[in-house]
Amino acid sequence: MNKLKTIAICGSSGHISDQVEAICLELGKKLAENGYNLVCGGRDGVMEAVCHGFSLAPNSQGTCLGILPGMHKEDANPYCQLVIPTGLGYARNSLVVLSGDAVVVVQGASGTLTEVAYAWQFGKPVASLKSTGGVAARVADTRIDDRRKDKIAGFAEVEELLGWIKIKLGE
Amino acid sequence: MNKLKTIAICGSSGHISDQVEAICLELGKKLAENGYNLVCGGRDGVMEAVCHGFSLAPNSQGTCLGILPGMHKEDANPYCQLVIPTGLGYARNSLVVLSGDAVVVVQGASGTLTEVAYAWQFGKPVASLKSTGGVAARVADTRIDDRRKDKIAGFAEVEELLGWIKIKLGE
Amino acid sequence: MNKLKTIAICGSSGHISDQVEAICLELGKKLAENGYNLVCGGRDGVMEAVCHGFSLAPNSQGTCLGILPGMHKEDANPYCQLVIPTGLGYARNSLVVLSGDAVVVVQGASGTLTEVAYAWQFGKPVASLKSTGGVAARVADTRIDDRRKDKIAGFAEVEELLGWIKIKLGE
Amino acid sequence: MNKLKTIAICGSSGHISDQVEAICLELGKKLAENGYNLVCGGRDGVMEAVCHGFSLAPNSQGTCLGILPGMHKEDANPYCQLVIPTGLGYARNSLVVLSGDAVVVVQGASGTLTEVAYAWQFGKPVASLKSTGGVAARVADTRIDDRRKDKIAGFAEVEELLGWIKIKLGE
Numbered sequence: 001m002n003k004l005k006t007i008a009i010c011g012s013s014g015h016i017s018d019q020v021e022a023i024c025l026e027l028g029k030k031l032a033e034n035g036y037n038l039v040c041g042g043r044d045g046v047m048e049a050v051c052h053g054f055s056l057a058p059n060s061q062g063t064c065l066g067i068l069p070g071m072h073k074e075d076a077n078p079y080c081q082l083v084i085p086t087g088l089g090y091a092r093n094s095l096v097v098l099s100g101d102a103v104v105v106v107q108g109a110s111g112t113l114t115e116v117a118y119a120w121q122f123g124k125p126v127a128s129l130k131s132t133g134g135v136a137a138r139v140a141d142t143r144i145d146d147r148r149k150d151k152i153a154g155f156a157e158v159e160e161l162l163g164w165i166k167i168k169l170g171e
Numbered sequence: 172m173n174k175l176k177t178i179a180i181c182g183s184s185g186h187i188s189d190q191v192e193a194i195c196l197e198l199g200k201k202l203a204e205n206g207y208n209l210v211c212g213g214r215d216g217v218m219e220a221v222c223h224g225f226s227l228a229p230n231s232q233g234t235c236l237g238i239l240p241g242m243h244k245e246d247a248n249p250y251c252q253l254v255i256p257t258g259l260g261y262a263r264n265s266l267v268v269l270s271g272d273a274v275v276v277v278q279g280a281s282g283t284l285t286e287v288a289y290a291w292q293f294g295k296p297v298a299s300l301k302s303t304g305g306v307a308a309r310v311a312d313t314r315i316d317d318r319r320k321d322k323i324a325g326f327a328e329v330e331e332l333l334g335w336i337k338i339k340l341g342e
Numbered sequence: 343m344n345k346l347k348t349i350a351i352c353g354s355s356g357h358i359s360d361q362v363e364a365i366c367l368e369l370g371k372k373l374a375e376n377g378y379n380l381v382c383g384g385r386d387g388v389m390e391a392v393c394h395g396f397s398l399a400p401n402s403q404g405t406c407l408g409i410l411p412g413m414h415k416e417d418a419n420p421y422c423q424l425v426i427p428t429g430l431g432y433a434r435n436s437l438v439v440l441s442g443d444a445v446v447v448v449q450g451a452s453g454t455l456t457e458v459a460y461a462w463q464f465g466k467p468v469a470s471l472k473s474t475g476g477v478a479a480r481v482a483d484t485r486i487d488d489r490r491k492d493k494i495a496g497f498a499e500v501e502e503l504l505g506w507i508k509i510k511l512g513e
Numbered sequence: 514m515n516k517l518k519t520i521a522i523c524g525s526s527g528h529i530s531d532q533v534e535a536i537c538l539e540l541g542k543k544l545a546e547n548g549y550n551l552v553c554g555g556r557d558g559v560m561e562a563v564c565h566g567f568s569l570a571p572n573s574q575g576t577c578l579g580i581l582p583g584m585h586k587e588d589a590n591p592y593c594q595l596v597i598p599t600g601l602g603y604a605r606n607s608l609v610v611l612s613g614d615a616v617v618v619v620q621g622a623s624g625t626l627t628e629v630a631y632a633w634q635f636g637k638p639v640a641s642l643k644s645t646g647g648v649a650a651r652v653a654d655t656r657i658d659d660r661r662k663d664k665i666a667g668f669a670e671v672e673e674l675l676g677w678i679k680i681k682l683g684e
Contacts, residue, residue: 089429109658117626145622260600280487281463288455316451
């Protein structure tokens with residue numbers, strides 16, 4: 001039975017650059033190949049590109065889950081395998097984070113920052129791909145507050161990030 | 172890729188009778204064998220028994236998803252494969268319903284009635300296993316209000332219910 | 343300081359008959375005159391008419407509070423004094439109920455039934471104005487499940503309902 | 514009828530210093546004296562101190578509203594006049610922000626940062642009392658992302674902040 005660990009991806013909706021898209025594709029594919037589930041907000045932009053990457057490893061045991069702000073499954077990007085249409089608007093951000101065993105930040109703006117702050121508050125391991133810019137670059141290697149002693153782990157490369165995930169999730 | 176239809180199960184937490192448990196096991200197993208995903212509130216009672224049944228068809232393509240009221244994955248019953256810990260309390264009931272392409276009621280009390288009413292409001296096909304008693308028996312073959320022309324489809328047997336699901340989901 | 347008890351009103355949005363409107367106006371006015379706060383879903387129909395009635399007792403110490411499904415205060419009916427735009431969609435129904443010290447049902451359809459069922463589950467005193475029809479008539483003098491020994495108190499007249507509220511809230 | 518503007522206060526729960534408490538008391542009192550409603554998360558720490566200050570202007574037309582994470586009104590600080598027990602956990606943070614016409618940050622840690630980021634995303638005017646430290650100091654005079662051209666307005670003094678609120682809310 002699928003009892004795989006789940007990685008939450010927090011990042012921008014909307015247009016992304018070719019460079020960020022390539023990173024997202026690599027990230028999604030490696031998460032799938034390494035036997036993780038993927039959870040994200042189910043929309044376009046970073047979310048869609050990571051889900052797309054996930055689908056490129058078709059023999060994966062993992063599942064790609066989208067937790068939507070709206071009420072309609074049809075709003076999910078086409079790579080989501082399971083869709084939770086919450087109808088909660090942006091209050092759904094905390095659910096994406098709670099569903100991850102670890103949280104990875106890719107680019108992102110204010111909505112992503114709510115997720116980073118929730119992840120920190122909920123005690124989740126948080127890493128960021130700082131080469132993608134935006135919130136990911138801003139929060140890399142920093143603390144959100146003094147209640148935790150660790151930092152948001154900043155990485156330039158997906159491969160390094162994967163190593164960190166494996167260590168954090170005890171494998 | 173998993174693009175299976177998803178059936179939401181709404182029913183009692185807490186102790187259930189041997190008779191209701193047997194119905195739940197059969198229901199879960201048949202949903203899995205017929206290639207559906209299962210979504211429920213992830214707790215004990217009816218939810219656990221249906222998830223247990225689902226796990227008894229290990230070659231299923233479907234996934235068993237639990238959407239918890241609390242913040243901790245550990246609170247899910249052991250048969251859930253993917254867990255969404257919402258932290259929303261009973262406001263999560265609407266999410267269980269929204270995640271289903273069809274909704275099935277098994278026994279149940281007031282919490283289940285919120286889910287039945289949401290399912291009706293959201294326009295979801297709703298059926299009930301009326302032999303399980305509780306809310307399922309009460310709402311079987313009735314309308315919640317006049318905005319829909321159909322009724323909650325009441326069934327005595329799991330096999331009949333499966334036939335209804337296949338018709339409703341266009342297969 | 344305002345430490346008044348709060349009455350949650352659950353009822354239909356959309357068009358209501360003149361007869362139901364008259365009952366709503368009387369209900370809102372008497373709640374205000376008797377020093378209660380009013381909370382509802384902040385929309386039109388029953389909600390607006392009760393809020394309108396509340397505004398007709400301008401010397402009231404009470405406050406009229408609308409808890410909206412959407413994100414915009416402007417969507418509230420014009421009689422709401424304080425507006426909480428939740429952005430939660432229909433998951434906001436549980437908040438309306440939780441905000442009341444007692445819950446009153448007026449007409450209503452499936453959305454109202456979610457609120458009645460939540461009120462019962464949360465242990466709130468629940469009454470219904472059964473002369474208004476809809477869910478209010480259906481649930482009057484019934485139990486939602488066996489976990490409570492009381493019934494939903496059905497009343498034909500607003501005056502009787504007020505007497506019940508005063509008793510239930512210990513005044 | 515109360516159609517006052519509402520100020521959302523976002524800040525730390527738990528212990529606060531005497532200096533921060535004095536600022537909170539002044540802030541709450543001046544908001545009340547200037548005819549604003551106050552909304553916050555209804556808990557202790559910064560929230561309680563600002564609500565306490567609000568209560569020190571007893572002739573205010575404004576109302577002090579607490580939007581709690583839990584299900585029980587009794588968990589609110591004693592200065593809240595109206596209490597919304599959401600049962601949503603930290604997903605309630607977005608509701609606090611949505612309820613404000615402007616948002617003020619006082620000290621704060623990761624939970625407060627979720628509120629700042631939501632406020633930015635929702636297009637609310639945001640100011641911070643940077644002398645209170647924590648998140649308030651960190652975000653003062655910065656942008657959360659490039660989608661807005663303004664900055665989070667940082668103030669050292671409550672009096673200056675009040676002037677900004679009056680300008681922003683068009684008075």
